[in-house]
Amino acid sequence: MSQTPEVTTPSQPTENVPRGTLMALLIIPAGIIAWVILWQFGLVASIVAFGVAIGALWLYRFGSGGRVSRTGAIRVTIITIVTLLLSFLAGLVADVVPMYANQRNLDVVTALTSGEFWSFFNHALANNIGNVAVPLLLALVFGALGCFSVLRTAFVQTRAVTMPPVDGTAPSIPAPEADPNADKRD
Numbered sequence: 001m002s003q004t005p006e007v008t009t010p011s012q013p014t015e016n017v018p019r020g021t022l023m024a025l026l027i028i029p030a031g032i033i034a035w036v037i038l039w040q041f042g043l044v045a046s047i048v049a050f051g052v053a054i055g056a057l058w059l060y061r062f063g064s065g066g067r068v069s070r071t072g073a074i075r076v077t078i079i080t081i082v083t084l085l086l087s088f089l090a091g092l093v094a095d096v097v098p099m100y101a102n103q104r105n106l107d108v109v110t111a112l113t114s115g116e117f118w119s120f121f122n123h124a125l126a127n128n129i130g131n132v133a134v135p136l137l138l139a140l141v142f143g144a145l146g147c148f149s150v151l152r153t154a155f156v157q158t159r160a161v162t163m164p165p166v167d168g169t170a171p172s173i174p175a176p177e178a179d180p181n182a183d184k185r186d
Contacts, residue, residue, distance in 0.1 A: 015067040021075050023063025027055040028083045035087030036094045046146030048087065053080045053147035057154055073154040080151065084143045088136060096121050 031052040038048060056076045061068060068076070093112075100120055101111040111117050125132060 013065045013067065015064045015069050015072060017064060017069070017071055017075070020060040020062075020064030020068075020072055021079075024056045024060040024076055024079050026059055027052055027079065028086065030055065031083040032087045032090045035084075036090050039091035040094060046142040049080070049084055049143035049146030050150065052083050052087075053150035056080050056083070057150060068154055068157060070155070070158040073151070073158050076154055077151050080147050084139070084147075088139050092125065092132065093121065096124055 031048060034051060035048045053076070056079045057068070060072055060076050064072060097108055097111050097117065100106075100117050101108050104111065104114075104116075106114070
C-alpha cells in the first residue's frame with residue numbers, strides 16, 4: 001500500500017501594517033504638489049483625490065507585502081483624507097503667499113517661514129471664510145467622488161482575505177482513505 005503525501009495549501013504572507021503605513025505616507029507630499037499645481041490653474045479636480053487614493057493604496061500594498069486588511073484599508077482612508085485636507089490648505093497658502101511676499105518685498109521661502117505671514121494668513125482666512133467655504137465644499141464633494149470607488153474597493157477586498165488558523169499553520173487536505181479491498185482485487 002502506498003500513501004499519498006499530505007498536501008497543504010500555501011498560506012498567504014502576513015501583512016506588515018507599519019511598513020505599509022509608512023510607504024503610504026509618501027503620497028502626502030505628492031498629493032499636495034499635484035493639488036497646488038491644479039489649484040493654481042483654478043481647478044478643483046477629483047482626479048487628484050483619485051490619484052491620491054490609488055497611490056496610497058498601491059504604496060500600502062507595496063510596503064505591507066501585498067495584503068490589505070481592514071486595518072490597512074482604514075489607514076489608507078485616513079491618509080487619503082489627511083492628504084486632501086492638507087492639499088486644500090496648501091492651495092490656500094499658495095494663493096496668499098505671493099501677495100504677502102510682494103507687499104513685504106520678500107522671497108516666497110522667507111515669507112513662508114515668517115511668523116507674520118501665518119498671522120496674516122489666519123486673518124485673511126477669517127475675514128474671507130465665506131469666499132473659502134464654497135471652494136472647500138466643492139473640494140470635499142469632488143474629493144469624495146474621486147476617491148470613493150478606490151477606497152470602497154479596498155474595503156471590499158478586505159472581506160475576501162481569510163484569517164489564518166490560530167496556531168499559524170495552514171489547513172491541510174487529508175490523504176485519501178486507503179481502499180480495504182485493494183489487496184483482494186489483485
